[in-house]
Amino acid sequence: MVASGAGSTGTMVAGGGHAGHAGHAAHGPGDAGPLAVWPTLAHWQLMVVAMMFPLILQSVRTTAFRSFAARRHRAIGLFLLGHLLPWTLLGAVVAVVIPSRPTPLGVATAFAVAAVWQLTPTKRRALVACHRSQALAPRGWSADRDCALFGARIGTSCVMSCWALMLACTVAGHVLPVLLACGLLGAAERFSWRPRTRWLSGATAALGVVFAVGWPG
Amino acid sequence: MRYDQYGKKPTEPGEPTEPTDPTDPTDPTEPSEPTDPSEPTEPAVRIRPDVWKLDPWDPTIEWYARAIAEMRTRSLDDPSGWRFQAAIHAYNRSGDPYAAPGDTLPSSGDQQRFWNQCQHSSWYFLPWHRMYLGHFEAIVAQTVEQLGGPSGWSLPYWNYSDDSNPDARRIPPAFREPTLPDGTTPNPLRVSQRVAAANSGGIVADPAEVDIVDALDETVFVGTAFGGTTGFGGPQTAFNHGGGPPGKLEMTPHGDVHVAVGGSFPPGFMSRFNTAGLDPLFWLHHANIDRMWSVWLARAPGNANPSENAWKQSPTFEFHDAAGQVVGMTSEEVVDSTSSPFFYRYEDESDPLATPAPSAAVAAAAAAAGEEVEMTQEPAEMVAASDEKTRLRGRAVTTRVAVESPIRTRRAPRGAAAAAPGPPQRIHLNLENIRGTHPVPHRVYIDLPEGADPDDHPERLAGTVSMFGLAEASGEDQEHPGSGLQYALDITRLVEALGEEWDPEELRVTLVPKQRPAEAPPGAEAAAAPAAEAAEHPTIEIGRISVYRTP
Ligand SMILES: [Cu+2]
Numbered sequence: 063m064v065a066s067g068a069g070s071t072g073t074m075v076a077g078g079g080h081a082g083h084a085g086h087a088a089h090g091p092g093d094a095g096p097l098a099v100w101p102t103l104a105h106w107q108l109m110v111v112a113m114m115f116p117l118i119l120q121s122v123r124t125t126a127f128r129s130f131a132a133r134r135h136r137a138i139g140l141f142l143l144g145h146l147l148p149w150t151l152l153g154a155v156v157a158v159v160i161p162s163r164p165t166p167l168g169v170a171t172a173f174a175v176a177a178v179w180q181l182t183p184t185k186r187r188a189l190v191a192c193h194r195s196q197a198l199a200p201r202g203w204s205a206d207r208d209c210a211l212f213g214a215r216i217g218t219s220c221v222m223s224c225w226a227l228m229l230a231c232t233v234a235g236h237v238l239p240v241l242l243a244c245g246l247l248g249a250a251e252r253f254s255w256r257p258r259t260r261w262l263s264g265a266t267a268a269l270g271v272v273f274a275v276g277w278p279g
Numbered sequence: 280m281r282y283d284q285y286g287k288k289p290t291e292p293g294e295p296t297e298p299t300d301p302t303d304p305t306d307p308t309e310p311s312e313p314t315d316p317s318e319p320t321e322p323a324v325r326i327r328p329d330v331w332k333l334d335p336w337d338p339t340i341e342w343y344a345r346a347i348a349e350m351r352t353r354s355l356d357d358p359s360g361w362r363f364q365a366a367i368h369a370y371n372r373s374g375d376p377y378a379a380p381g382d383t384l385p386s387s388g389d390q391q392r393f394w395n396q397c398q399h400s401s402w403y404f405l406p407w408h409r410m411y412l413g414h415f416e417a418i419v420a421q422t423v424e425q426l427g428g429p430s431g432w433s434l435p436y437w438n439y440s441d442d443s444n445p446d447a448r449r450i451p452p453a454f455r456e457p458t459l460p461d462g463t464t465p466n467p468l469r470v471s472q473r474v475a476a477a478n479s480g481g482i483v484a485d486p487a488e489v490d491i492v493d494a495l496d497e498t499v500f501v502g503t504a505f506g507g508t509t510g511f512g513g514p515q516t517a518f519n520h521g522g523g524p525p526g527k528l529e530m531t532p533h534g535d536v537h538v539a540v541g542g543s544f545p546p547g548f549m550s551r552f553n554t555a556g557l558d559p560l561f562w563l564h565h566a567n568i569d570r571m572w573s574v575w576l577a578r579a580p581g582n583a584n585p586s587e588n589a590w591k592q593s594p595t596f597e598f599h600d601a602a603g604q605v606v607g608m609t610s611e612e613v614v615d616s617t618s619s620p621f622f623y624r625y626e627d628e629s630d631p632l633a634t635p636a637p638s639a640a641v642a643a644a645a646a647a648a649g650e651e652v653e654m655t656q657e658p659a660e661m662v663a664a665s666d667e668k669t670r671l672r673g674r675a676v677t678t679r680v681a682v683e684s685p686i687r688t689r690r691a692p693r694g695a696a697a698a699a700p701g702p703p704q705r706i707h708l709n710l711e712n713i714r715g716t717h718p719v720p721h722r723v724y725i726d727l728p729e730g731a732d733p734d735d736h737p738e739r740l741a742g743t744v745s746m747f748g749l750a751e752a753s754g755e756d757q758e759h760p761g762s763g764l765q766y767a768l769d770i771t772r773l774v775e776a777l778g779e780e781w782d783p784e785e786l787r788v789t790l791v792p793k794q795r796p797a798e799a800p801p802g803a804e805a806a807a808a809p810a811a812e813a814a815e816h817p818t819i820e821i822g823r824i825s826v827y828r829t830p
Contacts, residue, residue, distance in 0.1 A: 127505035128711070128825075130661055130683050187756065194760035195522065197712040197822025200664035200683075253517050259391065 102160065105236050106153035109228065110146065113245045114220060117192075117252045118145060121216050124195050125209055137198070137209045144213025148221045152228075160232055166275070172233040173270020176226035180263035188222035189251060224248060227266065234273055243269050325623045327570070330435040330563055331444055332626070335452040336460045340468070342432055344459055346422040347467040347559055356385040358393070358599035359418045365556030367411060367598070368397040369751070374553050376472065392597060395758055397552060399748065400525045400765070401516040402501055402590055405572045406610035408565050410596055413613070413621040415562060417601040433623060436566035439536060440489040440631065448484045450477050450540065454560050468559045473549065474542030476796040483796050487722060487743045488535035493769055494528040495575055495630075496637050501585050502526055502767075506709050506827030507659030509767045511575055511582070515589070522752050522762035524709075528575070530766060533568050534747035535720060539796070540564070543719045550718050552751050570625040573616060577628060579636035584614055637703075659707065659827035662686050663786055669824060671721065673792055673816030675733065680786040680824050687774055688828070705829050706774050707767045708741055708788065712822030714753040714763035718746035719819060720793040725773055726781050733791045738776060742768040743793075746819065763822065770826075788824050792816075 122138055129137035179185050194216065198208040227244050234240040247269070251262050333339060353360030362377060363385075370390070372378060384390065398407035412434060420432035441447040454468045455478045469478060477483050494511060502510025504523035513526030525534065540560060541550030548558040555561045575582050585591070591611035600606050608620070617624050630636075663682040670676070686706060708725065723741045724733055733739075744766045755761035 123505065127658075128661065130664070132683075190758065191755060191760045193522070193762075195712065195762045195765075197668070199666060200661075200823070200825070201666060201681075204666075260388065 102157040103153050106156060109236060110149045117248055118216060128198050130200060140206055140209035141213035144210035145217035147214050148217040152221055156232055169234045169273050170270050172230035173266060176230045177263045177267035179226040180266055181259060185223060188219050191219035192223055240273055322622045324617045325431055325433040327433045327566055327623050327625050328435045329626045330437050330451045339435055340453045342423045342428045344466060344468045345426055346419045349422050349426060355382045358603055364415055366394045368556045369552035370394045371553040400523045402513040404513045404526060404529050406613050407596055409569050409613045410598060410608050412565055412569060414598045414600055421601040434566050435563055436570050437563040438567055439484055440491045448482045449480055450560060455480060470548055470558050472547040473540055476798045477540055479798040481796050481798045484536060484539040488539055489532040495632055497527045498637055506661055507707055507829060508705060522760060524765035524767045528571055531743055534745035535743055536564050537747045538718050538720050538745040543717050546718055552748055573628045578630045579639040659829050661825055661827050663826035665824040669821040671790055671819040675789055675791045677787050677789045678824050680788055682784055686826055706771045707827045708770045709825045709827060710766040710821050712763040715749050715819035716817050718749040720745045721790040723768060724789040725770060726787050727789045741770045741773055
């Protein structure tokens with residue numbers, strides 16, 4: 063019972079990984095169209111898990127320490143599930159809309175959008191809201207509900223804050239250098255004691271230039 | 280310790296702030312060693328005086344008033360201006376009481392870089408405010424000189440916790456006079472945006488609100504945001520506006536004095552982050568908080584600043600110095616107030632408490648047992664929590680907190696002699712995610728007998744919560760996530776004193792709102808105040824009340 067929450071997250075992550083590998087093999091040139099949706103979604107989920115979970119450690123710790131020891135694992139699992147929900151919804155949209163072959167123009171456009179998004183007040187509010195905490199009911203189903211809701215709430219703020227950057231990663235085809243650079247950028251803004259809007263926007267734009275110009279082809 | 284060299288200098292009214300002449304051969308800053316004339320001489324160490332020990336219109340105070348009048352004439356984008364100085368702490372255009380159409384705001388880049396910088400609920404609270412005060416003091420000192428006053432002006436402190444002074448909890452007289460001693464010039468030290476009792480000379484703070492025992496008895500500087508002790512200096516934070524709990528000193532007396540002076544209906548200058556610096560008393564209040572840092576460090580050998588690089592070296596906080604230059608500083612650069620960059624000490628940095636620091640007792644017990652005790656905090660475990668939210672509406676409210684596992688185990692309590700070596704067990708009452716609009720201070724009691732008058736049971740008082748910053752912490756915006764306020768109160772001693780005399784299944788927590796302090800002389804209006812206030816009380820909601828103990 064206690065482990066069920068964590069268990070389902072584990073399954074989900076492992077499942078995503080599986081599909082991801084299978085999808086990768088089939089992900090050759092020219093296989094755009096409906097068939098590409100599932101591999102793209104799998105990639106997306108993998109990317110979200112790899113890039114977002116390190117960023118939400120503080121919220122995970124809050125969930126853990128604000129729960130009784132006996133239900134700590136369950137609380138964390140429900141939080142993570144809640145957090146994944148808004149990302150999965152966005153991923154489903156992305157998988158349908160985004161073309162599977164990256165082009166320099168597409169990459170440049172996606173990073174330009176991300177750079178502009180950095181400058182908006184909505185983005186700033188969302189980033190601040192990623193650090194939110196809320197009271198969790200300590201016992202019973204209301205505790206389960208609160209943990210999942212807390213996760214969904216943080217996840218929604220995460221999506222509001224990072225969607226443009228994650229989209230750019232997807233447009234660039236999930237290649238490692240892009241993922242690393244974007245991961246670092248995400249960490250910088252999440253963990254810096256006072257994020258500098260213009261600096262972040264400039265860095266995002268610079269990444270766009272680098273990846274669009276230096277595209278491996 | 281550098282300041283062992285400086286014997287306590289008697290501060291004579293009239294010239295308490297005259298710095299020692301740097302060329303004076305008897306200057307104590309230059310011990311008998313031969314001085315190389317090519318080396319730049321360090322400035323002498325100034326004394327920040329106790330405002331209540333000065334004459335009401337001592338030159339230090341009068342020059343402060345005149346400098347403020349001058350600084351108020353400077354424009355909003357002038358770093359040495361009064362409003363800019365307050366904006367460094369926090370600024371909100373729509374909440375700016377002096378906002379005028381002709382205001383010139385700094386560029387948005389400069390606003391992001393220099394304004395809204397205050398570090399609250401953070402282990403940077405003390406070093407950041409020390410820097411803030413140091414630069415402010417230098418700007419005032421320069422302004423005093425420009426006005427023809429003496430050099431070396433030093434910021435006085437307001438010691439509201441001084442048991443030997445019956446007036447300690449009133450605001451000092453010069454801050455309530457309508458005019459300067461000349462009888463005609465309006466007094467800039469008096470602002471009307473305070474609780475009514477303040478400017479009439481009434482006592483503004485309850486004894487519990489200026490109680491310094493819990494803060495000074497704290498054994499660790501760095502606290503946790505997860506239920507255990509919040510430390511003397513605050514929990515470790517990166518991002519400053521995450522909305523965790525404040526450290527012990529920042530909670531009480533710091534937050535309490537803010538709201539005690541500012542009031543709740545409406546919240547005056549001192550009750551809000553973005554207007555606090557506009558009350559001249561703010562700076563004397565924070566000087567006293569800064570003084571407590573020095574007192575705590577000197578109090579017991581085990582009391583020490585954080586050794587983590589994250590505290591010492593990062594981040595770099597930026598200010599403008601008196602010359603208008605941008606200067607960046609890290610925490611470790613200001614740990615010794617008597618040396619560069621600020622060169623001051625307080626008139627009194629002695630230990631105000633009669634009982635020895637617990638950290639000293641623990642260290643002594645451990646030494647006797649031949650063991651070493653690390654003065655670090657352990658992760659705490661949640662052992663009790665309320666299922667319901669608590670809603671405060673101007674009347675006493677009791678919440679039942681159901682116990683999940685024993686609140687008290689057999690481990691030795693804090694302060695007990697070496698019954699069992701090792702860090703003593705500690706128990707903290709947590710008030711989580713408190714949201715609302717008006718900061719109404721409350722006293723927090725545990726296990727009051729049914730129907731009892733709280734005033735009859737000081738032994739059940741866990742502490743006070745000021746709700747300072749409630750509105751700011753509750754609203755979601757570009758600076759705050761809207762989590763609300765958090766508090767952790769040490770109830771170890773209370774629990775020990777209760778012994779077996781309580782229900783092991785549940786803890787009852789009672790919150791009692793502070794009555795509006797009576798004006799002096801007490802008037803009929805003041806007596807009628809509480810009932811009237813209850814009617815207009817907007818709700819304050821506490822998300823959860825919980826109990827944490829170290830394992
Ligand atoms: Cu303050």
